[in-house]
Amino acid sequence: MMAGDDSVLEDLPPSAKLVYKVLEYDGPLTQKRIVEETMLSARTVRYALERLEDRGVVDEDIYFADARQSLYQLTCEKDDAAAEADPEAA
Numbered sequence: 001m002m003a004g005d006d007s008v009l010e011d012l013p014p015s016a017k018l019v020y021k022v023l024e025y026d027g028p029l030t031q032k033r034i035v036e037e038t039m040l041s042a043r044t045v046r047y048a049l050e051r052l053e054d055r056g057v058v059d060e061d062i063y064f065a066d067a068r069q070s071l072y073q074l075t076c077e078k079d080d081a082a083a084e085a086d087p088e089a090a
Contacts (some may be wrong), residue, residue, distance in 0.1 A: 008055050008056075008057055009057075010056075012048075012051055012052070013046070013047075013048070013051070014057070014060065015038075015040055015044050015045070016047075016048040016051045016052055018038050018040070018048070019038060019040075019045060019048040019049060019052060019058075020033055020052060020057065020058070020074070022037045022038055023035055023058065023072060023073060023074050024074060027043045027072065027073045027074060028061070028071045028073030029071070029072060029073075029074060030063055030066075030069045030070065030071055030072070031045055031046065031049065031069065031070065032069065034049075034072065049072060056075060057074060057075055057076075058072055058073070058074060058075065059072070059073055059074075059075050060072055061073070
């Protein structure tokens with residue numbers, strides 16, 4: 001995590017920080033997998049993801065294996081993946 005990320009997470013609840021860390025190490029993940037990894041309630045994970053999305057540090061994408069679910073990942077991971085796929089674009 002970069003120093004700039006610390007200030008973004010600073011005043012978030014502990015649950016949001018935990019979800020961020022899980023996504024940082026294991027992401028991208030569905031909400032169901034985040035619940036399993038963090039052992040937080042589904043409602044708490046939903047709230048944490050909303051807070052993180054509001055800060056622009058988490059993106060929600062379609063989970064193609066099951067369109068009823070969403071896939072969550074850190075925005076910097078998405079940028080890194082795009083840069084690796086197309087080095088000319090970075």
